[in-house]
Amino acid sequence: MTATATPPREAVGPPRTSVLRAELRRGAGPWVGAAVAVTILVTMYGKAPDWQSRWTDATDTLHVATGLLAGPLALAAGCWQGGRERRRGTLELLRSVPRGRLRRTLLAVAPSALWPAAGQLLATAVCLLATWPYVGGGRPYLELVAADAVALAALGTLGHLVGLLVPWRLTAPLLAVAGYAGLGIGAYTESAARWLSPAAEHSSPWDEPVWWFAPASAVWTGGLALAALLAYAARPARLRLLALLPLAAAVAAAVPVLRLPDEGPWRPDHEASRPVCDSGTPQVCVPALDRGLLPDISRTLAPLNERLRGLPGAPVRWVGGPNGPGAGETELPDPSLDAVRGRLRNPDLYLNSAVQWLFSETCRSEDFAGPEVERLGEVHLAVSEWLAPTPEGYGVPVGPSTERHLDALRAKSPAAQRDYLARYLAADRCRPEEVPIP
Structure with missing residues (x-):
């Protein structure tokens, strides 16, 4: 019987997963992922008071x-990674490896695509965990987070291909500058083309994206990168026609976005x-998105509501949100302007703002005129300071006339103060001559 020789294990090529792991560990890939995560986290940390109370x-x-910020960084890092073998003089050696050009390019591009996306997902997870204890409602748009990760991977891939094609050392920084300008x-x-950009800004907390927007964005950016990759690496030449498939998918995804x-x-x-x-009188109502702030707002408005309760002309409800007040209602100041981590940062200032909203009027210019206007401003400021004094460091100094009105209000008995406030609320503040003097 003839024995069959078994080749030694060293002759067997490593599994593809092992090759991919080795490729991901070498070069600047891990450092790029860390740089993307740090860039996003530092930026978010500086703006924490603006975002840490709402998922949106x-x-x-x-x-x-x-x-x-991370997009241009991924472009530049991918470009530097793409030109690595050319700078080391090992490009011809790699071409002699018995792997297809497409497989070889995919393995080389993997760090440029995957590490920026991994850094972005890590930074996003940290920020969402830092938001979770303080939000009152809503949800994070995780589908947009996934689309952003695809966009970063696509930018890293495109940068890598530029690095392969353009050997100049200054290509990477110039590509970062061009990418920042182009994305901005x-x-x-x-x-409507702005919604094709991975950096398009939207700032309304009362909106949600349509269901198809995140998948379309991912197909748009991912399709462009995959088309460029196939056009560069597919061999033989006839296989380059495969690049038309992801390109067509990207164009198809862009069409509904452009028609928004x-x-x-x-x-x-x-x-x-x-x-x-809440159950108070007047009632305090906030949007469900800010329900976590309701106890704080109710507690802040309690002294003012105590004085308004039962008075004719007092609001039935304080309401916040995008829908505006109805009949007998008064609009609340936006709590997000003063809220940090689910709490009002300056309750006294919020109370003062609520009083300003309570007394605000929309007057026609022909009605709001005459010598009594200045007196109305003095009386209005006195009543506002009496109900909710302006915190130190805000507002304008109180003049002598306003101070006299304020002293007169403070000197009244509680019953007289209540009577005057009822008359002030009932007066037409667009007609200064009808506003009573304390």
């Missing part, structure tokens, strides 16, 4: 930071703006 604010800010200009153009109306892919989120109210 967190994901919107993450989207802009990813596209506008594309994000702030007035046409002025408001873009965003639609009103009725659940986020649904009113949630």
Whole structure:
């Protein structure tokens, strides 16, 4: 019997997963992922008071930071990684390896595509975990987070291909500058094409994206990168026609985006703006998105509501959100302007702002005129300071006339103060001569 020789294990090529792991570990890939994560986290940390109380604010800010800052970084890092073998003089050696050009290119591109996306996902997870304890409602748009990860991978891939084709050492920094300018200009153009940019900004907390926008965005950016990759690496030449498939998919995904109306892919989120109210009088109602702030707002408005309770002309409800007040209601100041981590940062200032909203009027210029206007301003400021003094460091100094009105209010008995406030609320503040003097 003839024995069959078994080749030694060393002659068997390593599994593809082992080759991919080795490729991901070499070069600057891990450092690029870390740089992307740090860039996003540092940017988000500096803006934490603006986003840490709402899921929508967190994901919107993450989207802009990813596209506008991490995007150019992924481009430049991919370009540097793509030119690595040419700089080392090992390009011809790699071409002699018994692997197809497409497989070889895919393995080489993997760090440029996967590490920026991994850094972005890590930074996003940290920011969402930092938001979770303080939000009152809504949800993070995880589908947009996934689309942003695809966009970063696509930018890293495109940068890698540029590095393979252009050996100049300054290509990477110049590509980063061009990418920043291109993404910025594309994000702030007035046409619907801005929604094709990975850095397009949207800042309304009362909207949600249409269901198909995130998948279309991922197909758009991923399709362009895959088409460029196949056009470069597919061999023989006839296989380059395969690049037309992802290119066609990208164009097909872009068409509905380009046909969006002025408001873009965003639609009103009725659940986020649904009113949630306390049991006080006057009632305090905030949108469901800010329900976590309701106890704080109710506690802040309690002294003012105590004085308004039962008075004719007092509001029936304080309401917040995008729908505006109805009959007998008064609009609340936007709590997000003063809220940090689910709490009002300056309750006294919020109370003072609520008083200003209570007394605000929309007057025609022909009615709001005459010598009594200055007196009305003095009386208005005195009543506002009496109900909710302006915190130190805000507002304008109180003049002598206003101080006299304020002293007169403070000197009245509680019953007289209540009577005067009822008369002040009932007066037409667009007609200064009808406003009573304390």
